[in-house]
Amino acid sequence: MRLLHTCRYIVRIYWCTCTTADINNFSFHVKRMLMDLEGTDQSAFLSGEGVLKASKKVDMESDSLDLNINYNSEKFMVPNRKIRLQTFPRELAMKLIDEIPELEGAVHDFSHSLYVVKGDGLIRYGIGKGEDMYLVACDREALLKGAVARACLKLEEVLYVKGITLNSHMLVLDVGAAPGAWTEYLSKKVHHVVAIDPGKLDQNVLAGNVTHICKKAQDSMADLVMWTTGRNFDLLVCDMNKHPVEAAEIIVPLLKFLKYGSFLIVTLKFHGRGKNKDDKVGELKSIFGASLKEMDCIWLLANSIYERTFVGRRK
Numbered sequence: 001m002r003l004l005h006t007c008r009y010i011v012r013i014y015w016c017t018c019t020t021a022d023i024n025n026f027s028f029h030v031k032r033m034l035m036d037l038e039g040t041d042q043s044a045f046l047s048g049e050g051v052l053k054a055s056k057k058v059d060m061e062s063d064s065l066d067l068n069i070n071y072n073s074e075k076f077m078v079p080n081r082k083i084r085l086q087t088f089p090r091e092l093a094m095k096l097i098d099e100i101p102e103l104e105g106a107v108h109d110f111s112h113s114l115y116v117v118k119g120d121g122l123i124r125y126g127i128g129k130g131e132d133m134y135l136v137a138c139d140r141e142a143l144l145k146g147a148v149a150r151a152c153l154k155l156e157e158v159l160y161v162k163g164i165t166l167n168s169h170m171l172v173l174d175v176g177a178a179p180g181a182w183t184e185y186l187s188k189k190v191h192h193v194v195a196i197d198p199g200k201l202d203q204n205v206l207a208g209n210v211t212h213i214c215k216k217a218q219d220s221m222a223d224l225v226m227w228t229t230g231r232n233f234d235l236l237v238c239d240m241n242k243h244p245v246e247a248a249e250i251i252v253p254l255l256k257f258l259k260y261g262s263f264l265i266v267t268l269k270f271h272g273r274g275k276n277k278d279d280k281v282g283e284l285k286s287i288f289g290a291s292l293k294e295m296d297c298i299w300l301l302a303n304s305i306y307e308r309t310f311v312g313r314r315k
Contacts, residue, residue: 016115016116016117016124016125016126017126018033018124018125018126019122019123019124019125020122020123020125021121021122021123023118023123026123026125027096027099027100029125030096030100030114030116030125031100033114033125033127034081034083034100034103034114034127081111081112082110082111082112082130083103083110083111083112083113083114084110084112084113084114084130085097085103085113085114085116085305086113086114086115086116087114087115087116087117087118088116088117088118088119089118090299092116092118093116093305094305096114096116097305110130111129111130112127112128112129112130113127113128113129113130114126114127115127115128151181151182151239151267152181152182152184152185153302154239154267154300154302154303154307154309155181155182155185155186155237155239155265156185156302157300157301157302158265158298158300158309158311159265161298161300162263162296162311164235164263166186166189166190166235167189167190168189168190168191169190169191169234170189170190170191170234170235171190171191171192171194171227171231171232171233171234172186172190172192172193172194172233172234172235172236172237173193173194173196173224173233173235173236173237173254173257173258174186174193174194174195174196174237174238175196175197175217175236175237175238175240175250175251175254176196176197176217176238176239176240176241176242176247177195177196177197177201177212178195178197178198178199178200178201179199179200179201179202179205180195180201180202180204180205181239182237182239183195183201183205183210184202184204184205184207186235186237187205187207187209187210190209190234190235191209192209192210192211193209193210193211194211194213194224194227194233195210195211195212195213196213196215196216196217196220197212197213197214197240198214198215198216200214211227217250217251217254218250218253221253224254224257227257228257231259232257232258232259232262233257233258233259233262234259234262235258235262235263235265236251236254236255236257236258236262236263236264236265237264237265237266238251238264238265238266238267239266239267240267241269242269243269243271244266244268244269244270244280244281244284244310245280245283245284245287247266247268247269248266248284248287248288249287251264251266252287252288252291255288255291255292255314258314259314260314260315261313261314262313262314263311263312263313263314264288264292264310264311264312264313264314265309265310265311266309266310266311267303267307267308267309267310268280268281268284268297268307268308268309268310269306269307270306270307270308271306277308281297281308281310284297284310288312290315291314291315292312292313292314292315293312293313293314293315294311294312294313295310295311295312296310296311296312297309297310297311298310298311
């Protein structure tokens with residue numbers, strides 16, 4: 001079993017009870033597995049040979065029941081559940097959503113987890129209850145208590161993945177901050193956070209070490225000059241709801257206020273299921289190329305199917 005250690009909990013990357021070499025018809029295997037979720041007892045699972053196995057609460061004398069599957073059937077119905085997709089490689093999640101549009105790739109408050117791992121010519125897969133994904137006790141609501149949005153988990157994870165340590169001497173710039181999840185998280189760990197957004201910040205976010213510049217980033221240059229007199233920012237973060245290229249063009253003029261060698265962290269939000277994400281990332285690297293080094297695009301556990309996290313360091 002392979003585990004991924006994240007900031008506060010251990011996540012089960014896969015729990016694969018089934019194996020198949022039938023890669024071309026794999027989506028049919030998954031559909032039949034999902035169909036069984038309509039029942040509250042989760043009484044069946046799909047074996048790797050395309051056979052539905054009833055394993056619990058079977059109303060027969062026998063302990064199991066084999067059902068043949070007609071792969072040509074178009075009468076598949078995905079239950080109204082929120083399914084968390086845990087796949088390796090991560091691109092398998094996109095393929096499944098393309099082929100089974102009813103899947104949303106839920107990140108939070110999911111009822112079940114679908115685990116898929118591809119390797120050595122085989123696909124290993126399985127499905128389990130959402131709470132079983134956590135190998136240690138994890139009260140998700142308690143974990144997020146006091147935060148204005150779940151977005152703080154993305155920031156927490158990328159800091160861990162990139163080995164960025166926050167400290168009480170840091171000055172941080174949060175662009176597109178409202179309603180304030182990242183600002184709130186940062187304010188508890190650094191010296192001061194300057195939050196830029198024309199929208200309102202939640203009252204719980206406005207701590208003594210938070211300054212809200214209630215303007216668009218493009219109109220905040222004079223304020224930032226004042227704030228960086230004598231020192232530049234130690235970290236620049238951005239989780240604004242903009243197309244990645246538009247967000248990049250807003251951020252570039254702000255990079256002169258970032259210390260050399262310090263990190264930029266940006267959530268890339270791709271709208272729709274387009275497959276041109278690699279092209280867009282290449283475009284972003286071109287836009288940031290004059291100012292950043294060590295650029296990386298990461299698909300975090302906390303990112304949705306439509307998100308990536310972009311990281312770079314000031315040259």
